[in-house]
Amino acid sequence: MTAPLHEAHPAGPGRALPDTQQGMRRRNLARVMHTVSAEGPLSRAAVASRIGLTRAAVSTLVDELIRSGLLEELGPERPGRVGRPGSALAVPGRGPAGLGAEIGVDHLAVCAVDLRGEVRARAVRHGTNRARSPEPVVAELTELIRRVVAEGEREGLTPVGLAVAVPGLVARDARTVVRAPNLGWQDVDLSVLLPQEFPLLVDNEANFGSLAELWLGDGTPRDFLHVSAEIGIGGAVVVDGRLLRGVRGFAGELGHVPVRPDGPECVCGGRGCLEQYAGEEAVLRAAGLEPDGDRVGLLSGRAAEGDEDVRRALRDAGEALGIALTGAVNLLDPEGVVLGGALAGLAPWLLPSLETELARRTAGPACPVSVSRLGSEGPLLGAAHSVVRAVLDDPAAVAAGA
Amino acid sequence: MTAPLHEAHPAGPGRALPDTQQGMRRRNLARVMHTVSAEGPLSRAAVASRIGLTRAAVSTLVDELIRSGLLEELGPERPGRVGRPGSALAVPGRGPAGLGAEIGVDHLAVCAVDLRGEVRARAVRHGTNRARSPEPVVAELTELIRRVVAEGEREGLTPVGLAVAVPGLVARDARTVVRAPNLGWQDVDLSVLLPQEFPLLVDNEANFGSLAELWLGDGTPRDFLHVSAEIGIGGAVVVDGRLLRGVRGFAGELGHVPVRPDGPECVCGGRGCLEQYAGEEAVLRAAGLEPDGDRVGLLSGRAAEGDEDVRRALRDAGEALGIALTGAVNLLDPEGVVLGGALAGLAPWLLPSLETELARRTAGPACPVSVSRLGSEGPLLGAAHSVVRAVLDDPAAVAAGA
Numbered sequence: 001m002t003a004p005l006h007e008a009h010p011a012g013p014g015r016a017l018p019d020t021q022q023g024m025r026r027r028n029l030a031r032v033m034h035t036v037s038a039e040g041p042l043s044r045a046a047v048a049s050r051i052g053l054t055r056a057a058v059s060t061l062v063d064e065l066i067r068s069g070l071l072e073e074l075g076p077e078r079p080g081r082v083g084r085p086g087s088a089l090a091v092p093g094r095g096p097a098g099l100g101a102e103i104g105v106d107h108l109a110v111c112a113v114d115l116r117g118e119v120r121a122r123a124v125r126h127g128t129n130r131a132r133s134p135e136p137v138v139a140e141l142t143e144l145i146r147r148v149v150a151e152g153e154r155e156g157l158t159p160v161g162l163a164v165a166v167p168g169l170v171a172r173d174a175r176t177v178v179r180a181p182n183l184g185w186q187d188v189d190l191s192v193l194l195p196q197e198f199p200l201l202v203d204n205e206a207n208f209g210s211l212a213e214l215w216l217g218d219g220t221p222r223d224f225l226h227v228s229a230e231i232g233i234g235g236a237v238v239v240d241g242r243l244l245r246g247v248r249g250f251a252g253e254l255g256h257v258p259v260r261p262d263g264p265e266c267v268c269g270g271r272g273c274l275e276q277y278a279g280e281e282a283v284l285r286a287a288g289l290e291p292d293g294d295r296v297g298l299l300s301g302r303a304a305e306g307d308e309d310v311r312r313a314l315r316d317a318g319e320a321l322g323i324a325l326t327g328a329v330n331l332l333d334p335e336g337v338v339l340g341g342a343l344a345g346l347a348p349w350l351l352p353s354l355e356t357e358l359a360r361r362t363a364g365p366a367c368p369v370s371v372s373r374l375g376s377e378g379p380l381l382g383a384a385h386s387v388v389r390a391v392l393d394d395p396a397a398v399a400a401g402a
Numbered sequence: 403m404t405a406p407l408h409e410a411h412p413a414g415p416g417r418a419l420p421d422t423q424q425g426m427r428r429r430n431l432a433r434v435m436h437t438v439s440a441e442g443p444l445s446r447a448a449v450a451s452r453i454g455l456t457r458a459a460v461s462t463l464v465d466e467l468i469r470s471g472l473l474e475e476l477g478p479e480r481p482g483r484v485g486r487p488g489s490a491l492a493v494p495g496r497g498p499a500g501l502g503a504e505i506g507v508d509h510l511a512v513c514a515v516d517l518r519g520e521v522r523a524r525a526v527r528h529g530t531n532r533a534r535s536p537e538p539v540v541a542e543l544t545e546l547i548r549r550v551v552a553e554g555e556r557e558g559l560t561p562v563g564l565a566v567a568v569p570g571l572v573a574r575d576a577r578t579v580v581r582a583p584n585l586g587w588q589d590v591d592l593s594v595l596l597p598q599e600f601p602l603l604v605d606n607e608a609n610f611g612s613l614a615e616l617w618l619g620d621g622t623p624r625d626f627l628h629v630s631a632e633i634g635i636g637g638a639v640v641v642d643g644r645l646l647r648g649v650r651g652f653a654g655e656l657g658h659v660p661v662r663p664d665g666p667e668c669v670c671g672g673r674g675c676l677e678q679y680a681g682e683e684a685v686l687r688a689a690g691l692e693p694d695g696d697r698v699g700l701l702s703g704r705a706a707e708g709d710e711d712v713r714r715a716l717r718d719a720g721e722a723l724g725i726a727l728t729g730a731v732n733l734l735d736p737e738g739v740v741l742g743g744a745l746a747g748l749a750p751w752l753l754p755s756l757e758t759e760l761a762r763r764t765a766g767p768a769c770p771v772s773v774s775r776l777g778s779e780g781p782l783l784g785a786a787h788s789v790v791r792a793v794l795d796d797p798a799a800v801a802a803g804a
Contacts, residue, residue, distance in 0.1 A: 223649050244641060246735020247625050257729035270763035327659035327729045333648020361672035
């Protein structure tokens with residue numbers, strides 16, 4: 001099952017499947033699953049009309065999905081509707097589930113999401129992971145995973161994959177953390193440290209955050225730029241509903257876009273990178289505060305109280321974000337920019353200068369900037385939903401493995 | 403025929419075709435065409451083994467393509483080869499052809515390219531188009547088109563589409579020039595001014611230039627950033643072999659990425675954009691020269707003679723390019739950067755400072771920068787080949803229209 005999870009994910013719905021009769025069947029199974037998941041409960045006739053196949057063809061596909069436990073029949077539709085009564089189809093709240101996990105600089109979190117997209121179990125552990133070696137951190141994460149799996153099993157859920165969000169660059173193998181400067185990790189293969197029984201998908205927290213925004217956000221466009229922050233600045237580029245990964249898997253590194261080419265030196269080797277102006281630690285430094293504990297809470301609390309130093313620091317950060325985003329918007333022409341992660345909580349003080357800068361520097365109407373509702377929950381939810389989406393994208397793989 | 407040309411283009415090989423038996427047949431026809439075009443002459447058996455279909459299935463597809471005049475049989479393969487002799491298939495040098503046209507600031511050009519990718523007819527007219535109204539310019543272009551069509555017809559070629567490269571932003575309708583500042587054009591619908599008998603595709607010159615690089619370049623990667631220049635700076639982003647267009651069709655505007663946020667004012671409304679440092683006119687100004695006639699020739703000539711002012715101006719332009727490209731590389735993580743258009747001719751003096759800046763500012767190995775062999779021929783060739791690729795991508799559409 002490892003291959004389907006990993007391959008289906010970057011490719012989107014069924015893209016990687018071969019163009020044969022068998023491949024067409026698998027893609028059509030995916031269409032049925034996505035349609036019922038997004039719009040169900042639906043009758044077979046309604047599914048057929050939505051995906052443009054005959055009722056007979058849809059019935060064959062639906063029967064297969066019911067046998068695999070990926071769809072369920074809710075019984076006859078309530079009377080009063082027009083036409084012959086049909087049995088409504090729904091995605092079940094039991095069966096396959098996605099495990100999402102997050103290794104944050106200051107916390108660990110795990111959750112289980114069912115095929116309906118609901119969080120059914122959850123465990124969190126607070127405490128810094130900075131400069132700790134990977135083994136004890138992953139051992140603690142594994143304990144949380146075991147707890148969530150046990151809780152899910154009591155509710156009839158079977159995890160079919162584990163996706164882990166990390167604050168760093170991940171290789172295209174989707175298991176190796178190449179560099180996570182704020183943890184102090186380098187070239188860590190998480191697949192040998194984590195439980196072996198689940199297909200694994202490791203990705204950058206900003207990537208998972210942007211996918212959560214795409215899948216769960218309210219009216220998120222299919223072409224957007226996602227900017228988030230924990231300690232550094234994370235970015236992700238979504239084009240036509242797909243995450244742009246880059247050749248090495250490093251795309252979206254907005255934090256190291258030069259804002260002032262002669263500015264302060266950055267850990268990346270450059271000068272005047274965005275992170276030097278708008279990263280949480282840079283903002284705390286500019287406001288004359290000590291970085292400790294809940295940094296976002298500290299900044300938003302002080303700003304709300306009217307602390308002028310903090311407000312000025314956030315205004316300057318917003319300006320730097322606006323300059324970096326001008327370049328990104330010129331390159332990508334997205335439908336919008338979404339501020340997520342820790343930036344969402346600081347938006348009231350960042351947005352005015354950010355939007356002014358962006359509007360001043362772009363010809364024509366400025367690219368709209370919105371604030372994520374998911375905030376710092378994004379990466380964890382995006383991870384768990386990646387596993388669920390992989391099931392919807394290729395249900396035949398789950399059926400074969402069941 | 404308008405729809406297939408326009409749709410097949412941004413979607414790539416058969417992507418937009420529906421997932422039905424009929425759609426599968428059309429995609430498989432495209433696979434056969436692309437295989438013979440790229441690797442032919444090939445026997446039916448060789449095609450079958452390359453695309454993973456049975457020989458019988460391939461024969462049915464090949465027969466259909468031969469009937470439509472899109473493939474031809476060269477007669478029995480020469481003896482001495484292993485196995486049963488088969489008739490080799492090839493793409494014909496007669497039949498459907500693509501018309502490419504370029505509206506440059508200082509010239510107009512038209513060419514016809516056959517299905518084999520060879521330029522079979524060509525016409526050019528030198529002279530400035532700056533501040534001329536669209537009607538007389540397009541009338542002159544139409545004259546060149548008629549000349550090239552007549553010459554092509556004498557060789558047995560039938561144009562199946564016209565693609566026009568313009569130095570400006572083009573709307574996603576692929577016919578309206580939204581803004582071409584160096585021509586002084588705004589909101590010009592070219593479809594009403596050009597000959598009506600050919601399906602039309604209008605695009606930015608940098609976009610066509612990058613496609614030419616992708617299709618005709620020597621070892622061009624499938625993920626790259628293309629930077630070119632005529633008067634301004636043009637850019638284009640190619641991801642996994644597809645041009646990134648952006649929501650409005652404006653993606654790739656590298657020229658307006660801020661390099662020094664407090665730098666000189668730019669026509670776009672911003673300050674310190676790349677174009678203010680590395681555009682041809684900016685470089686001429688910095689070198690103390692008058693912009694007139696063959697600007698690239700003037701700059702490269704003086705630089706080759708050792709003119710220190712020109713060399714310094716080009717070194718500074720390379721530095722600005724390096725700063726802007728650092729941001730772009732961080733965002734996109736491409737496999738490489740290609741310098742095209744006028745920049746190709748200036749590469750010897752731009753590259754050293756450009757590469758130094760890029761290497762200094764990026765962690766890990768710097769993104770490799772290469773120089774286009776196509777240079778300023780790129781946009782015209784990219785335009786003509788777009789029409790040819792649309793035929794290869796959906797041969798059934800041509801067959802139906804024939």
